[in-house]
Each structure stands twice: as structure tokens, then as C-alpha cells.
Amino acid sequence: MHNYRKINSDVFYVGASDRRLALFENIYPIDRGVSYNSYLVMDEKTVLLDTVDHSVSREFLDNVEAVLSGRKLDYLIVNHMEPDHCSVIAELVIRYPELAIVGNAKTIQMIKQFYSFDVDSRAHVVKDGDSLSTGKHNFVFAFAPMVHWPEVMVSFDTTDGYLYSADAFGTFGALSGNLYADEVEFDREWLDDARRYYINIVGKYGVQVMNTLKKASSLPIKMILPLHGPIWREDLGYFIGKYTTWASYVPEDKGLLLVYSSIYGNTASAMDLLASMCAEKGIRNIHMYDASKTDCSVLVSECFRYSTIVFASPTYNAEIFPKMETLLLDLKAHAFQNRDVAVIENGTWALSSGRKMTELLSAMKNIRILEPSVSIKSSVKDGEREQLAVLADALAASVNKAE
Ligand SMILES: Cc1cc2nc3c(=O)[nH]c(=O)nc-3n(C[C@H](O)[C@H](O)[C@H](O)COP(=O)(O)O)c2cc1C
Ligand SMILES: [Fe+2]
Ligand SMILES: [Fe+2]
Secondary structure: OOOOEEOOOOEEEOOEEEOOOOEEOOOEEOOOOEEEOOEEEEOOOEEEEOOOOHHHHHHHHHHHHHHHOOOOOOEEEOOOOOHHHHOOHHHHHHHOOOOEEEEOHHHHHHHHHHOOOOOHHHEEEOOOOOEEEOOOOEEEEEEOOOOOOOOOEEEEEOOOOEEEOOOOOOOOEOOOOOOEHHHOOHHHHHHHHHHHHHHHHHHHHHHHHHHHHHHHHOOOOOEEEOOOOOEEOOOHHHHHHHHHHHHOOOOOEEEEEEEEOOOOOHHHHHHHHHHHHHHHOOOOOEEEEEOOOOOHHHHHHHHHHEEEEEEEEEEEOOEEOHHHHHHHHHHHHOOOEEEEEEEEEEEOOOOOHHHHHHHHHHOOEEEEEOOOOEEEEOOOOHHHHHHHHHHHHHHHHHHHHOO
């Protein structure tokens, strides 16, 4: 059954949403689902921009067939060769035998790695800055390497001013009828997922994202059409601004984040006490998480969000508690940088989690470790209470100086 959407007289949304998938990339929980967007342009030649994940292939194929209504499909522009967008290429080639596949040399190579149909005979290879005219529409290709994979490019239709932005400007979250960001409460209902998507999926490649934003800033963009989540046709500056913040690794919000691991609750109690002290010093926007309870993708995203962060962990078999260690390793993997942090350790006989957390954090770029690093021997006593109070002062100073 088709359920395509008309964006303008020539351009149609032919993607679909999946609300059944538990884990995107088999690792990121997506309680709100995800959409796989695809766009079909009905010009003198017909042009499809990317396909979808196999999970929504039936809806997608029905949409394409309905919009084409008997016409053949001339071009498939492949902006991104990751399987969440290219799963249906082989099926399209069977259905539309004259289909030409537009991609760069890396894209074409990847198609050959994933599939075994004859790619070369239908490949239309483009270079950075090349364009493709399909009649009324004219697509200019700008390479965006590592925004998410090395072959990624974005396509700009100079006729409509539409930027087909691949994974950039995407977000987790299924579309529920409303196709445009201005039709939903984006800031309230989508932004957390958009941040979590960006940080976890492309957060490591801030430099490359900034390069792409720079390239795009010279284009007269009227609409941004990403491969996941709603389309942007109003207030583009809001979302471009968010991307600029995230990609440049500066805190998005002035605020304090407290993340702990705790087996029996003593480290958790210490963090609750610290939080109370911080609140009494006037710190607003304090957020606290248990690293065993909250998914790591949320924690990484929150770490990118706030200006000042405390990590607390018991010593566990002479190591950092595994959930906390995973978080710190994941932050490193995402090039986390430019933050004020503090470390609290706990242990009963030989404390080492503090030193090990400090080592991991010190290996990241421009991380300032606030004093004192607090050591708790099993539970908070008077001396440790005093240390936490001194730390609360340092945290207040850090949050207040944050932009
Ligand atoms: C499996 C296990 C291994 C531990 N290994 C160490 C250790 O190597 N060194 C240490 O000082 N304490 C170790 N501890 C003790 C805890 O770090 C300590 O009891 C701490 O106070 C627990 O804090 P919590 O109440 O927040 O869980 C271990 C505890 C458990 C359960
Ligand atoms: Fe991707
Ligand atoms: Fe994607």
C-alpha cells in the first residue's frame, strides 16, 4: 500500500518509518523508532535520492511505483552507501533495468562490495562539485567524507534550493504523519533524540561536519531533506546552529552533569550529597544518572551537552566499575573534549578507580580535571563531606564561568 507524500509538484517523499526496531545499528535504543527517508524527483528524467533499510522496503517500493505511475526510473543518486539507506538497490535494479546509479568512485566500489549485480554498466561516476541535469532540476554534488562514512556526499538541487543532506541533520524518531520539523514540537520532543543521534553516530567527526557546514553555508538552501527524521523548511538556522555547537565540541548548555556507578549505593549517596551542596551553592540545571541504569548513548549525549561533569565510580576488582569504564571509553571514541570534569572514587581496601578514571580523561583533548579528586573509603564520613563541599565550590565556579 502506498503512502507517499508530495513535497512540491515534482518532489515526493517515498520513505517510511520503523517503530519495531529496538536498537539502531544494533546498539542504540530507539524508543521513538526511526524513519528511513527517500526522495523521488519527477523531472524529464526520474531521479531517486537514496533508498531505505530492508525493514521498510515494501512500503518504499510501493511508494516509488505509485509515484512513477508507469514511468521508468532513470537515476538513483546514492548519497550514502550504508545499508540503512541502500538495502533496496539490488531490488530496484531488477524492477527498473535501465536504472543508472549516480555515485562517486568510493560509492561505486562499496556497491560492488555489498552486491553482486553488474554495477559498472550502469554507474554514473561523479566528482566533488559535479552536477547532473535531469531536465528542470540540476543536482550539484558536494562530497562530505566521514559525515558518517567516507563515501558520503550531499546533493543540492539548484532549481528548488533543496539540500539532500544524507545522514547530516538526521535524527532518531519515527515520523508520525508530520513530515516537517515546523509541524512538531522539535525542541521539546525531538531535540534530545537529535542530539543523541548526532553525537553517537557522527560525533567523532566534528572537523568533517564543520567542513561540510562551511561548504553548505554558501548555498541558497530553502529546505534540508535528511535521510532520517523530519524535513527542515523553516528556521534552518536553529538546527544548523545546533550542529555547529555539537561539531565544535563546545557545551550546548551551561549546567552540571553527575554520572555515577554504584554497587551498594554508597557512591550514589555521595553524589546525592554533592548534588545538594551544589544546588545550595546556586547551581541550576543539575542532572544525575546511574551509569548502570541509563543507556551509554544517552550518557555520551548528555556529556556533550553540559559544561561541567562529575564521574564517580567504586573500585571493582582493582578497576573502574565496568559501566563507567565503558562510558569513558565511549567518550574517548567520540573525541569528547573541552570540558571541566571531576572524579570521585570509592573502594574498601585498595582504591584505584579514581586514578584510572583520571588517566582515561587526561588522554582526551582539553579536559580540565577539577580539584579535589575525592576518595571515599566505603561511605562518606566527616572528612569526605568536607572534601565534597570543597569540590562543590569548584563545580560552582566552573558552571558559572561557562558560556
Ligand atoms: C566484585 C567487587 C570487587 C571489588 N573490588 C574492589 C577493589 O579492587 N578495591 C577496593 O578498594 N574495593 C573493591 N570493592 C569494594 C567496593 O569498591 C566498595 O565496597 C565501595 O564502597 C562500593 O561502593 P558502592 O556502595 O557505591 O557500591 C569491590 C566490590 C565488589 C562487589
Ligand atoms: Fe549512516
Ligand atoms: Fe543513516
